[in-house]
Structures are given as structure tokens and as C-alpha cells.
Amino acid sequence: MNNFRHLHPDTEAQANLSAKERVQWLQKPRWIGYPRAQDILGKLDDLVHHPRVVRMPNMLLIGSSNNGKSELVQRFAQRYPAEENPRGEHIVAPVLYTQAPPTPSEAGFYSEILGSLYERVPAASVDAKRARAIHVLRGVQLKVLIIDELHNILAGASVKQQQFLNMIKFMSNELQISIVGCGTSDLLRAVSIDPQIQNRFIPELLPKWQMTKEFRQLLMSFERTLPLRKPSNLHEKTLASKILAMCEGTIGELSILLNTAAIHAIKQGNEFISADILNACGYLSPSDRTRNASRL
Ligand SMILES: Nc1ncnc2c1ncn2[C@@H]1O[C@H](COP(=O)(O)OP(=O)(O)O)[C@@H](O)[C@H]1O
Ligand SMILES: [Mg+2]
The missing domain is CATH 1.10.8 (Helicase, Ruva Protein; domain 3)
Structure with missing residues (x-):
């Protein structure tokens, strides 16, 4: 040889x-761990180990399309695979990777969450879906919820966009979890309408x-x-x-x-x-x- x-x-x-x-x-x-990617992975790890507090830190991962955002967060999620929990009703899943629905639909997002955990999606009202999603996420002891393609919310009317952002804040507060939203620079524009989100979500950039x-x-x-x-x-x-x-x-x-x-x-x-x-x-x-x- x-x-x-x-x-x-x-x-x-x-x-x-x-x-x-x-x-x-x-x-x-193949995945290459360049320094900026390693730096962001380190910050994502910090979110997993952050104690549950009233105001959890959140992140927005911003970059052009095709510049490695999804690969990065999926690689992070693989570091924390779901584990069996023989004593509990649910598996333990510290990190969950999801994608925002094509338009900002709250019910659609709860279905995505439940589906990604192989859970039944109740054919009921938004309230029932929300209650189920919150119950399941609490059960799996979630720490970090990744929402990829979050710029999709821009495909909806501004009222719907705001509702979706409110839902994200609600989930972060209710479950005391960190949320990582990924998207293009349009996402920064979308969240700028909500000062609370702007203050609580630290942007991390993956520039060209x-x-x-x-x-x-x-x-x-x-x-x-x-x-x-x-x-x-x-x-x-x-x-x-x-x-x-x-x-x-x-x-x-x-x-x-x-x-x-x-x-x-x-x-x-x-x-x-x-x-x-x-x-x-x-x-x-x-x-x-x-x-x-x-x-x-
Ligand atoms: N760290 C990396 N090392 C090697 N190739 C990468 C890396 N990150 C991304 N890529 C390549 O770039 C492509 C696009 O990455 P992706 O994460 O889907 O971009 P984005 O989510 O920003 O649109 C991937 O299919 C992969 O081929
Ligand atoms: Mg992507």
C-alpha cells in the first residue's frame, strides 16, 4: 500500500x-469541522447543559442557503441521540430537530414535533395538539428544540408570523427549553418585528x-x-x-x-x-x- x-x-x-x-x-x-462550525457547536453544547431557568438562552443560526446550517444543527442533534427510558412513559430526547412548516401554521408545527417523535397526532383542535405536544416534550425531557427553515414563517401574513413567534416564546417559557431557529437573513428581518424575540435570541452568523x-x-x-x-x-x-x-x-x-x-x-x-x-x-x-x- x-x-x-x-x-x-x-x-x-x-x-x-x-x-x-x-x-x-x-x-x-463528508463533514469538515472548520473553526466557525466548531465554535457554534460549542455554543449549542452549552445550551444543552444550561440549567433550566425562567429565561432560557436561545439562538438564531443565520446564513445563506447552502452554507451549512442544516448540516451543522443535524450534526449537533446526532451528538444527543434519543435514549430508551425503561422507567418512564417516554424516551429521553435532550435535542429535537424539526423544520418549520412551509407556512406559519401552529397546528402544522405541533404535528411536525409529534411526528418527529413518532407520536400520534390528535385529529383535534389546535389547543388539543398544543397540549399534546407540550406533554410529550416535557415527557422526553427536552432541552433544545431546533427549528430549521424558520424563514418559512415569512410565507404567511404578518398576523400569522406574529402568532408563530408567540408560540415559540410560549414553548420556551413553558418548557424552559432553548430554541435554535435556523434561516436566511430574511429571518432576522422577520424577528425584528418582535423586540422580545430580538432580545432573547442571539444571532450566530455563518457568512459566505x-x-x-x-x-x-x-x-x-x-x-x-x-x-x-x-x-x-x-x-x-x-x-x-x-x-x-x-x-x-x-x-x-x-x-x-x-x-x-x-x-x-x-x-x-x-x-x-x-x-x-x-x-x-x-x-x-x-x-x-x-x-x-x-x-x-
Ligand atoms: N462542514 C461541512 N463540510 C463539508 N461539506 C459541508 C459542510 N457543511 C455543509 N456542507 C455541504 O453543503 C451542503 C449544503 O449544506 P446545508 O447544511 O444543507 O446548507 P443550508 O442548510 O445552509 O442551506 C451540504 O449538502 C454539504 O454537501
Ligand atoms: Mg438548510
Whole structure:
């Protein structure tokens, strides 16, 4: 077996596999723990261990679409899997991941909560659904409720938006839990109508990537996970600038670009990513795709 010093120890063995196996491996999801993500994970951990008090701390995780919000909170939720509780009526689930319904519907959200805990949803009034959801969440000893796609509330009239925000405050107070809302910057605009929410929800930002030391470190980490047999030196300044311009700053596009380029480099036998490979691999930037679509 050859050693590949430019790779992460877990990837080194992969680099010896056949081209077909390496392409398959590249198509599987990988998560890179860049410093900002680790920082936010640390703050989320703090919420789980926070004692129950009258005013629980809450968080808003804000970032562009495709910039790693859902991956981050799902990874956090996986750290706290639900456990059997032989002595209790319910399992124990310290962290629950949910998504806001497509429009700000209170009843829809209670159904989502109950559904994600495999609980029966009563076909009854909103009040009955609320009572059931509160009872179940108390039973599972919830500490942190994640509401992804919370910017969906903007799809409703302002009265409905306010009702949804009131419901969130009610749940946080009633259950003494922390709420983590995830969404785009529109979410900040939506909560600005409610000073109480604005005061009690600390925004944590996942900004788009720029040409910084952190971005070049991210490229180094990515490179160590790509099973290519030769080093590409993606963090090198010209290559890094080209990559950033192509992916337009989101980690989701960066991941697609580097995987597409790596697959091309394996199939062509180059075994490393260069500017030529980036141009030839068939990746289209988000704005190229929009431009092409507008020509249809
Ligand atoms: N830490 C990470 N390491 C590697 N790839 C990531 C990471 N975070 C996100 N991605 C990639 O970006 C894509 C979009 O992430 P996602 O969390 O769904 O974004 P958002 O919720 O902000 O729209 C994911 O499908 C994954 O491919
Ligand atoms: Mg998401």
C-alpha cells in the first residue's frame, strides 16, 4: 500500500482503491469541522447543559442557503441521540430537530414535533395538539428544540408570523427549553418585528466564505479528504481565488465543485486538481446556471 502524506490518515487508504471505488466514495457525504462550525457547536453544547431557568438562552443560526446550517444543527442533534427510558412513559430526547412548516401554521408545527417523535397526532383542535405536544416534550425531557427553515414563517401574513413567534416564546417559557431557529437573513428581518424575540435570541452568523486565511485552511482540510494520489495545493493563492470565484462563497457549492473536479481528475488520470481541471470538469457556477435557465 502506498502512503499519501498530503491526505488525512482516514483518506490515505481510500487513495489506493480503484478509480470506480474512489468515485463512489467521493459521492458520500463528508463533514469538515472548520473553526466557525466548531465554535457554534460549542455554543449549542452549552445550551444543552444550561440549567433550566425562567429565561432560557436561545439562538438564531443565520446564513445563506447552502452554507451549512442544516448540516451543522443535524450534526449537533446526532451528538444527543434519543435514549430508551425503561422507567418512564417516554424516551429521553435532550435535542429535537424539526423544520418549520412551509407556512406559519401552529397546528402544522405541533404535528411536525409529534411526528418527529413518532407520536400520534390528535385529529383535534389546535389547543388539543398544543397540549399534546407540550406533554410529550416535557415527557422526553427536552432541552433544545431546533427549528430549521424558520424563514418559512415569512410565507404567511404578518398576523400569522406574529402568532408563530408567540408560540415559540410560549414553548420556551413553558418548557424552559432553548430554541435554535435556523434561516436566511430574511429571518432576522422577520424577528425584528418582535423586540422580545430580538432580545432573547442571539444571532450566530455563518457568512459566505471570502478570500481569507480561514478559507484557505478550509481548502487544505477539503484536500486532505479527496482520495487523489498527488497533491493539488488548493490553498495556494491563485487556485484558491479561482475556486472561490467559481463556487461563489457557499460551502455547498464548494463541496460540489471539488468533488466534481476530483472525479474528473481520477477519470482523466491526472490525480490532482489544477486550474485546467476546474475549467474542464463540467461544473457550472450558480450564476452560470441561472443565466442558462433564463435563456430557455
Ligand atoms: N462542514 C461541512 N463540510 C463539508 N461539506 C459541508 C459542510 N457543511 C455543509 N456542507 C455541504 O453543503 C451542503 C449544503 O449544506 P446545508 O447544511 O444543507 O446548507 P443550508 O442548510 O445552509 O442551506 C451540504 O449538502 C454539504 O454537501
Ligand atoms: Mg438548510
